[in-house]
Amino acid sequence: MEYTILLLVLPFVSFLVLxxxxxxxxxxxxxxxxxxxxxxxxxxxxxxxxxxFFGIGRDAAGLYPTLVPWNTVWLPISDALHIDLGILLDPISVMMLVVISTVSLMVHIYSLGYMKGERGFQRYYAFLSLFTMSMTGLVVATNIFQMYLFWELVGVSSYLLIGFYYTKREAVAASKKAFIVTRFADLGFLIGILFYGYYAGTFSFTPDAKLLAAAGGMIPLALGLMFVGGAGKSAMFPLHIWLPDAMEGPTPVSALIHAATMVVAGVYLVARMFPLFVGYAPEVLHWTAYVGAFTALYAAAVACVQSDIKRVLAFSTISQIGFMIVSLGVSTSADPHAGGLGYMASMFHLFTHAMFKALLFLGAGCIIHAVHSNEMSAMGGLRRHMPVTHATFLVACLAIAGIWPLSGFFSKDEILSAAFAFSPVMGWTMTFIAGLTAFYMFRLYYNIFWGRENRTTHDGHAPHEAPATMTLPLVFLALVTLGAGWIPFGEFVSSDGAAYAIRLDWSVAGVSLCVAAAGIALATWMYARPAQPVADRLAARFGALHRAAYHRFYIDEVYQFVTHRVIFACISTPIAWFDRHVVDGFMNLLATATNGAARAVREMQSGSVQRYCIWMLGGALGLVILVFIIC
Structure with a gap:
C-alpha cells in the first residue's frame, strides 16, 4: 500500500501551490x-x-496486520534510539483517514459557497490543505515523536485558521489564546515523550517489555504527561478555555478543526498508547476517565444557557470528547469484556460524532448565512424558510441526543454500557449528562427553527436556503448519520485487534432512551412555544446560577486573575524590574566605566612623539623604582 504516501504529498503540494x-x-x-x-x-x-479491511483482511490469527509501507530513519540519536518518519496503517489509523478525508472534503465543498467573496479566499484553501496534511500525518505516525511533530503542525494550522479574519480583534485574540494554551499542554506532552524515550529506549509505540518493567514508575509518569498534551488538544478541563473562543474563525473551520478532527487528537493519542496505559498505567487511565466525566458534565451545564449557537456547539463538542475519554478511561485489564467495549465504543463514537457534529456546525453556518447573526434571539421560525437545513439539523440533534436508530444512539449506548461495567456511579453520571445533551440540543433546535420569527435582524429580506454547494454536504452527512450506526464497527476496530461483536444491552439502552426522551420533552415544553415563560422564570429564579453558567462558571476570569494579578504582577513584574535595574544597570555600569577609562587613557595615544617619550621615560623610571624597592 505504498500509494498511501499520496495522502501526505497531495495536500502538501496543494498547500504550497495555493x-x-x-x-x-x-x-x-x-x-x-x-x-x-x-x-x-x-x-x-x-x-x-x-x-x-477487505482486500488484505485478517491473518490466520484473526487479526488485522500492522503495515508500514513507508519508513525511514530521519534523526539517529543512538544505535537503539532514533526518530523515524513513515506511515503506519492499522485499524484505528485507517478509520481516522476515512473520518479526516470525509469531513475535510465536505468542508472544502461547503466553503465554495460560504466563503465566496471573502478576502483571502485562496489563503483559506491553502490553510485547509495544510491542516488536512498535518492531521493525516498525525494519525499515520509510526512513532510518538513523529506524532508530536505533526501534532504541532496541527496547532499551527489551527492558529492560522482561527485567526483567518486577522483584521478582527476577537479572531486574533482567539487564535493567540488557542496557540498559547495548547503550547503549555504540549510542553507536558514533550516532557513525557522525552521520559518515555529515555526509559523505554525507543520512540516506538511497541517498546521492549523488559525495559518498561525496569523503568518502574517512570512509564506511568511519562504517559500521564502525554495525556496533558492530549487534554490540551482535546479541550479537557481546565485546558478547555481556548475552544469556545475558537469559534471566531470561519464556521466551516469550526466544523473541520474544532468539532470533527483536531479535538479528537487527544482521544486518538490515548487510543494509540492504549496497550501501554492498560499494561503499565491503569491508574492513570482511570484518572483520564474522571477528568473526562467532569469535563463532560461541566460543558453540558454551560451549553444549557449559551445564546450563541456556535458556542452551544463548542461546549457540546467538549462534552462529547469527554464521553470518548471516559470510554477509554473505564477500560481495564481486570475485565476483558468491559475493556474491549470501552475502547471500541470510544472509537465508534469518535467516528459517528465526527459526522453529526460536522453536520451541526455546517448547518449553523447556513443559519448564520441566512440571518447574519450567531445569536438565537435573531432566529426563530426558520423551518419554513430553510427546509433542507431544518431537516438535516434535526437529524443531527436526534443523533447526538442518542435516539434510535441514528448513529449516535449506538455509539453512546456502548459508552454507557462500558461506564456501568466500570462503576454504577460513573454509569449514572454519564447517563445524566446524556440527558442534558438531549435537553440543550433541542433547546438550540427550537430556538432556531420554531418559536416567533425575528424579522428585525434579517437586513430587510426573508431568510432563504443556502446554495447547493452548502446544502449538499449537509444532505450527505445526514445520510451518513442515519446509517453509520448500523456498521458493525467492532468487526473492524477493537482493543486487541480481534473481531468484537457489538451486543446492545437493552437495560442500559432503555434507560438512556427514556432519559433522552425526557430531555427532549423538557426542552419542548420550555422552548417550543413562541413565548418561553418557564425558561424565563427559571432564569430569574436561579439568576446567580444562570449567570455563572453563562459566564462558564468564571473559569476564564480565574485564568485572567492568575495570569495578570499573580503571574504578571507578583512574578513577571519583579523579574522585569530586576532585569531593567540590576542586569541592565550592571551592563550599563560596565559600559560607563569602560568609556571613562577610555577617555582617561586616550591622551596616551595622541600621536605626539614627545608624549610617547614622556610616558616611556616615566614607565622606565617607575620600573626602576619598583625593582629597587623589591630588591
Missing part, C-alpha cells in the same frame, strides 16, 4: 484546485480502507 501562487489564481480556480485535491485524497483514503 500558498505561493494562489493570489495569481482567480478565487474560483483556487477553490476548485483545493477541493479537487481533497477529492482525490478522499478517494485514496476510501480505497486504502477497502483494501486494508
Amino acid at each position: 500558498g505561493i501562487a494562489g493570489m495569481k489564481l482567480r478565487p474560483a480556480v483556487a477553490g476548485a484546485v483545493g477541493t479537487a485535491v481533497l477529492a482525490v485524497v478522499t478517494a485514496v483514503s476510501y480505497f486504502a480502507a477497502w483494501e486494508y
Whole structure:
C-alpha cells in the first residue's frame, strides 16, 4: 500500500501551490484546485480502507496486520534510539483517514459557497490543505515523536485558521489564546515523550517489555504527561478555555478543526498508547476517565444557557470528547469484556460524532448565512424558510441526543454500557449528562427553527436556503448519520485487534432512551412555544446560577486573575524590574566605566612623539623604582 504516501504529498503540494501562487489564481480556480485535491485524497483514503479491511483482511490469527509501507530513519540519536518518519496503517489509523478525508472534503465543498467573496479566499484553501496534511500525518505516525511533530503542525494550522479574519480583534485574540494554551499542554506532552524515550529506549509505540518493567514508575509518569498534551488538544478541563473562543474563525473551520478532527487528537493519542496505559498505567487511565466525566458534565451545564449557537456547539463538542475519554478511561485489564467495549465504543463514537457534529456546525453556518447573526434571539421560525437545513439539523440533534436508530444512539449506548461495567456511579453520571445533551440540543433546535420569527435582524429580506454547494454536504452527512450506526464497527476496530461483536444491552439502552426522551420533552415544553415563560422564570429564579453558567462558571476570569494579578504582577513584574535595574544597570555600569577609562587613557595615544617619550621615560623610571624597592 505504498500509494498511501499520496495522502501526505497531495495536500502538501496543494498547500504550497495555493500558498505561493494562489493570489495569481482567480478565487474560483483556487477553490476548485483545493477541493479537487481533497477529492482525490478522499478517494485514496476510501480505497486504502477497502483494501486494508477487505482486500488484505485478517491473518490466520484473526487479526488485522500492522503495515508500514513507508519508513525511514530521519534523526539517529543512538544505535537503539532514533526518530523515524513513515506511515503506519492499522485499524484505528485507517478509520481516522476515512473520518479526516470525509469531513475535510465536505468542508472544502461547503466553503465554495460560504466563503465566496471573502478576502483571502485562496489563503483559506491553502490553510485547509495544510491542516488536512498535518492531521493525516498525525494519525499515520509510526512513532510518538513523529506524532508530536505533526501534532504541532496541527496547532499551527489551527492558529492560522482561527485567526483567518486577522483584521478582527476577537479572531486574533482567539487564535493567540488557542496557540498559547495548547503550547503549555504540549510542553507536558514533550516532557513525557522525552521520559518515555529515555526509559523505554525507543520512540516506538511497541517498546521492549523488559525495559518498561525496569523503568518502574517512570512509564506511568511519562504517559500521564502525554495525556496533558492530549487534554490540551482535546479541550479537557481546565485546558478547555481556548475552544469556545475558537469559534471566531470561519464556521466551516469550526466544523473541520474544532468539532470533527483536531479535538479528537487527544482521544486518538490515548487510543494509540492504549496497550501501554492498560499494561503499565491503569491508574492513570482511570484518572483520564474522571477528568473526562467532569469535563463532560461541566460543558453540558454551560451549553444549557449559551445564546450563541456556535458556542452551544463548542461546549457540546467538549462534552462529547469527554464521553470518548471516559470510554477509554473505564477500560481495564481486570475485565476483558468491559475493556474491549470501552475502547471500541470510544472509537465508534469518535467516528459517528465526527459526522453529526460536522453536520451541526455546517448547518449553523447556513443559519448564520441566512440571518447574519450567531445569536438565537435573531432566529426563530426558520423551518419554513430553510427546509433542507431544518431537516438535516434535526437529524443531527436526534443523533447526538442518542435516539434510535441514528448513529449516535449506538455509539453512546456502548459508552454507557462500558461506564456501568466500570462503576454504577460513573454509569449514572454519564447517563445524566446524556440527558442534558438531549435537553440543550433541542433547546438550540427550537430556538432556531420554531418559536416567533425575528424579522428585525434579517437586513430587510426573508431568510432563504443556502446554495447547493452548502446544502449538499449537509444532505450527505445526514445520510451518513442515519446509517453509520448500523456498521458493525467492532468487526473492524477493537482493543486487541480481534473481531468484537457489538451486543446492545437493552437495560442500559432503555434507560438512556427514556432519559433522552425526557430531555427532549423538557426542552419542548420550555422552548417550543413562541413565548418561553418557564425558561424565563427559571432564569430569574436561579439568576446567580444562570449567570455563572453563562459566564462558564468564571473559569476564564480565574485564568485572567492568575495570569495578570499573580503571574504578571507578583512574578513577571519583579523579574522585569530586576532585569531593567540590576542586569541592565550592571551592563550599563560596565559600559560607563569602560568609556571613562577610555577617555582617561586616550591622551596616551595622541600621536605626539614627545608624549610617547614622556610616558616611556616615566614607565622606565617607575620600573626602576619598583625593582629597587623589591630588591
